[in-house]
Amino acid sequence: MNARPHRVTISDVARAANTGKTSVSRYLNGEQHLLSEDLRGRIQRAIASLNYHPSQMARGLRRGRTRLIGLIIADITNPYSVHILSSIEAACREQGFTLLVCNTNNEVDQELHYLDLLRSYQVEGIVVNAVGMREEGLNRLQQSALPMVLIDRKIPNFACDVVGLDNLQATSRATEHLIKQGFEAILFLSEPIGAVNTRRERLYAFRQALSLHPTIAAENSEIPLHDSARLDAALHAFHARWGGARKAIISANGALTLQIARSLRRLGVQWGSDIGLLGFDELEWAELAGVGISTVKQPTQEIGHAAVKQVIRRIEGSEEPVRELKFAGELIIRGSTAR
Amino acid sequence: MNARPHRVTISDVARAANTGKTSVSRYLNGEQHLLSEDLRGRIQRAIASLNYHPSQMARGLRRGRTRLIGLIIADITNPYSVHILSSIEAACREQGFTLLVCNTNNEVDQELHYLDLLRSYQVEGIVVNAVGMREEGLNRLQQSALPMVLIDRKIPNFACDVVGLDNLQATSRATEHLIKQGFEAILFLSEPIGAVNTRRERLYAFRQALSLHPTIAAENSEIPLHDSARLDAALHAFHARWGGARKAIISANGALTLQIARSLRRLGVQWGSDIGLLGFDELEWAELAGVGISTVKQPTQEIGHAAVKQVIRRIEGSEEPVRELKFAGELIIRGSTAR
DNA sequence: CTGTTAGCGCCTTCAA
DNA sequence: TTGAAGGCGCTAACAG
Numbered sequence: 001m002n003a004r005p006h007r008v009t010i011s012d013v014a015r016a017a018n019t020g021k022t023s024v025s026r027y028l029n030g031e032q033h034l035l036s037e038d039l040r041g042r043i044q045r046a047i048a049s050l051n052y053h054p055s056q057m058a059r060g061l062r063r064g065r066t067r068l069i070g071l072i073i074a075d076i077t078n079p080y081s082v083h084i085l086s087s088i089e090a091a092c093r094e095q096g097f098t099l100l101v102c103n104t105n106n107e108v109d110q111e112l113h114y115l116d117l118l119r120s121y122q123v124e125g126i127v128v129n130a131v132g133m134r135e136e137g138l139n140r141l142q143q144s145a146l147p148m149v150l151i152d153r154k155i156p157n158f159a160c161d162v163v164g165l166d167n168l169q170a171t172s173r174a175t176e177h178l179i180k181q182g183f184e185a186i187l188f189l190s191e192p193i194g195a196v197n198t199r200r201e202r203l204y205a206f207r208q209a210l211s212l213h214p215t216i217a218a219e220n221s222e223i224p225l226h227d228s229a230r231l232d233a234a235l236h237a238f239h240a241r242w243g244g245a246r247k248a249i250i251s252a253n254g255a256l257t258l259q260i261a262r263s264l265r266r267l268g269v270q271w272g273s274d275i276g277l278l279g280f281d282e283l284e285w286a287e288l289a290g291v292g293i294s295t296v297k298q299p300t301q302e303i304g305h306a307a308v309k310q311v312i313r314r315i316e317g318s319e320e321p322v323r324e325l326k327f328a329g330e331l332i333i334r335g336s337t338a339r
Numbered sequence: 340m341n342a343r344p345h346r347v348t349i350s351d352v353a354r355a356a357n358t359g360k361t362s363v364s365r366y367l368n369g370e371q372h373l374l375s376e377d378l379r380g381r382i383q384r385a386i387a388s389l390n391y392h393p394s395q396m397a398r399g400l401r402r403g404r405t406r407l408i409g410l411i412i413a414d415i416t417n418p419y420s421v422h423i424l425s426s427i428e429a430a431c432r433e434q435g436f437t438l439l440v441c442n443t444n445n446e447v448d449q450e451l452h453y454l455d456l457l458r459s460y461q462v463e464g465i466v467v468n469a470v471g472m473r474e475e476g477l478n479r480l481q482q483s484a485l486p487m488v489l490i491d492r493k494i495p496n497f498a499c500d501v502v503g504l505d506n507l508q509a510t511s512r513a514t515e516h517l518i519k520q521g522f523e524a525i526l527f528l529s530e531p532i533g534a535v536n537t538r539r540e541r542l543y544a545f546r547q548a549l550s551l552h553p554t555i556a557a558e559n560s561e562i563p564l565h566d567s568a569r570l571d572a573a574l575h576a577f578h579a580r581w582g583g584a585r586k587a588i589i590s591a592n593g594a595l596t597l598q599i600a601r602s603l604r605r606l607g608v609q610w611g612s613d614i615g616l617l618g619f620d621e622l623e624w625a626e627l628a629g630v631g632i633s634t635v636k637q638p639t640q641e642i643g644h645a646a647v648k649q650v651i652r653r654i655e656g657s658e659e660p661v662r663e664l665k666f667a668g669e670l671i672i673r674g675s676t677a678r
Numbered sequence: 679c680t681g682t683t684a685g686c687g688c689c690t691t692c693a694a
Numbered sequence: 695t696t697g698a699a700g701g702c703g704c705t706a707a708c709a710g
Contacts, residue, residue, distance in 0.1 A: 007403075007703090009702090009703055009704085009706095010703060010704060011703080011704095018681080019681080020680070020681045020682075021681085021682095021703090021704075021705090022680070022681060022682080022705080022706090023679090023680060023681075025704070025705055026704090026705095028704095028705095029705080034679065034680090035679075035680085036679065036680090039679085039680080043483070052595050053455060053458050053459045053705055054459060054703085054704075055400070055459060055461060055702090055704070056456075056459045056460045056461075057396050057399045057400045057405065057460065057461055057702090057703075057704090058400050058686090058702075058704040059395045059703080059704060060396045060686095060704095061394070061400055061686050061688090061702090061703080061704075062685085062686050062703080062704045062706085063686085063688065063704085063705065063706090064346075064686075066396065075708090076421065076424065076425050076428075077421065077422075077425060082415065082416065082421055083416075085415065085442075086415050086416060086442060086444075089415075089440070089442050089484070090442075091442070093449070093452070097441065098439070098456055098460070099439040100437065100438075100439060100440075101428070101438065101439075102428075103424075103425060103428050103429075105425075105429070110432070113432070115710050116392055117395075117437055118393060120392045120393060120395045121393050121395045121396065122394060122395075122396055132440040208707080235428075258623060258627075259623070261627050262626070262627065265626070265627065283624070284597060284624075285597070285622070285624035285627065285628060286531075287601070288597075288600050288601065288604065288624065288627075288628040288629070289624060289628060290627070292631075302543075330697035331689090346687090348686090348687055349687060349688060349689095350687080350688095358696080358697085359696070359697045359698075360687090360688080360689090360697085360698090361689085361690085361696070361697055361698080362695090362697075364688070364689055364690085364695065365689095365696090367688095367689095368689080373695065373696090374696085375695065375696090378695085378696080393687080393688075394686090394687055394688070396686090396688090397686075397687035397688040397689090397702090398687080398688075398689080398704065399688095399702095400686090400687080400688075400702050400704090401687080401688045401689050401690085401702050402689065402690095402702085403702080458699085494694080495688060612689085640705075
């Protein structure tokens, strides 16, 4: 294995098949019906024997189509994101695209870096899973002028296709479940809402669902994800304030649910018996944590597929109006919301 | 925004800066010291005003260096793999490489597909996280003749750099901990061992550590990850067989630990009180599951960084003998192994 | 049906 | 210190 064993090119194949590059190119691009039986056979044999693989680099350069899609993920340690990544990757492969994965680690610098990078590799479109992304980063995206689809999070004042959970439906289902279970005070907990539409929508739907039940107390609180002191304080206060009553917490996402569970542990409060708990995003360990934690499971497979499909439509030039695709969530009931 | 607003090229920049492409190219490739102050300024301004980004496609084609590294992951739903992915991605960016992520979903077909794909995009090297990969897939990799580094899993009869946990050290630490806690019977549970070196090494170290303590019973059992019936049976049998004695389980990886915890739940056996439990791979929910689950945490950051560093050495032509880099694991003690 | 030709955007001799 | 020319591997006219 020497340093450069002269990568085999289309010319090599042409020579071996005793023909020109054009025919080989045609063979490669599904225009085989234009070739004679004989020539086709020769080319096929040449390709096989030389173990030839066309260079996507050259192809991309020439045609301007790289068959590359970029995925920008704000926080890959978020389980929701991982499921999205997994389904997007599968969808891309099915559609003949390859995925360039960029984890911005929630840092704006890195996002900028990746946006440039994706451009320079001439990705044909991008999918952005902005869960956890900061405002500043989202603004950057607007300028990219590339076919683009957002997952879950929208960008304020930016018309762009979005795919995600039907927050109204899912939150209503969840809230109604808690009502049915006889909870008398419910705390909706989220990270700081800011302009994040998902948080906003979920909170809105929560309040709306409870407005029909004026006897049930509806509270909400915004806590930064890693501020465990404030989280402890908020939970402790809520728990104390509603001493004897049946009370429950709704967590706006999976990462927060983890923090809440830890906090309740520290406080010595048991979910299920002392307090109700229900979280957005399914967690693989939900059934193992104490009596189990009820969750709203997002159809990540469908969401990922829909996102890829949509970005490909845009790549292929669709000028249809911006679409917002919403998928229903599934309520999974466990011990944390039992009577 | 028209369909093709003529992507701005190096020629555009040259024209705008009133110079030739060569100088622009020099400017881009860090040979700025060769340029006059004046020219440098003009080029800089031209690039900025045109918002020019060099095409990596063309660059790659020309130089044969794409600055692309491929990562093949067998199962991205495995939390260990996610952490590895995350650190590899970070390391690549630091080193000026971009990562092409391929999730084979543990299917051989997809692996073949991706190997071809990576070749066709002319990645300069690949990192393989074969956790969960089947034998057949591993064999395929041997033929790829690309700079390559394996993470965790080796390929039988194939000399290749490997980065991973120091299985001997980690297993010894874990086993000794269980001994110290007074367990009298220990069951080492893994997926079918086959030729998988990590499983083999961990089991070997386990048996070796216990060979110094002949009074302690050492057992092991191999269960396919998703065969819950067999898992239930094995755990039930072990639990029953050692009725009154203090007994513990070691799980060979995180995905299996999850299944074991579920199985114990089904059987109504409590870890911590009824049985000890210790698993390889740290889990974010480890502290929340009952009294908590003790784990062996792998230094995934370091492992990922080391892997990237090593593959880059190979890319740069290092002919040093194959290396095996081992990193120590950290034992995290929780309620599941308490006295 | 098949081959020739001219670039895609860039880097790299080579010459000025 | 600068620029012109050629070609990386491929595809898409345009001829035969």
